[in-house]
Amino acid sequence: MAFRVREFELALMHRMQDLNAGKVEEALHGMSASRAELRAAHAHWTRLAHAPRAPKGAAALRMALGAPPYRGSRPAGSLTCDVLRWPLPSWPGLAFEALLGPGGEVWNQWFVRPEGPMTVAFTDLTPWACVVGDLGASFPGAVQIEGPAPHHWTVDFPHDGRTYRARFVYGLIQRLE
Known part of the structure; x- marks a missing residue:
């Protein structure tokens, strides 16, 4: 295969x-x-x-996804990281992003909005509808917490006097608790 x-x-x-x-x-x-x-x-x-x-790291991603349509850079503290992004058919409007450290190793990989985080309403927090960045842009006080498994993220955030927990896999919302 x-x-x-x-x-x-x-x-x-x-x-x-x-x-x-x-x-x-x-x-x-x-x-x-x-x-x-x-x-x-x-x-x-x-x-x-x-x-x-x-192939490992970014080379493995290129093998599966082809050349990235987007290549850029992003500061991370005192370092500058390379950013690679690919659109995927199952998630239109999003891109799968790999953040590469100075040696070319993949530091992070997850879904993002290519144009940057979008402000979403609480009712928009449905599976596969938003990414971690959207929650941070939409709910001041949102806090990322380490997820329970590889490529899992948890974000706690306040809304209407309550704290909610959003669970993400590869940066894409899966469920709200």
């Missing part, structure tokens, strides 16, 4: 399934993909990550 955009999306969805199996099932149906294909894509990506001769 070649590992391209479709397989990459399925590998991302495998992790998202941890928090939102229903949304992943909907997406699989829309892609005409099976759960077996989802599992196979995840297993393939995992094998590539551990294979000694397989």
Whole structure:
């Protein structure tokens, strides 16, 4: 099996399934993909990550997604990091972003809005509708907390006198608690 955009999306969805199996099932149906294909894509990506001769980091992303349509830079403290972004068909209006450290290693990878965070209403906090940056731009006092698994983020934020917790996978909202 070649590992391209479709397989990459399925590998991302495998992790998202941890928090939102229903949304992943909907997406699989829309892609005409099976759960077996989802599992196979995840297993393939995992094998590539551990294979000694397989591309790593940004090279692995380029292998799956092609050349990034966007390349830029971003300051991170006293360092300047490279930023690579790819649009993915299953998440229109968003881009999958890789932040590369000075040695080219991937420091972070998640979904962002290419034009920057968007202000969203509380009612807009539905699965796959916003990214971590949107919550920070929309709810002053939002605090990011380490997630319970790789590529998971948690953001606590106040709204109408209560504190809510949003759970994200690859920076994309999965559920609100």
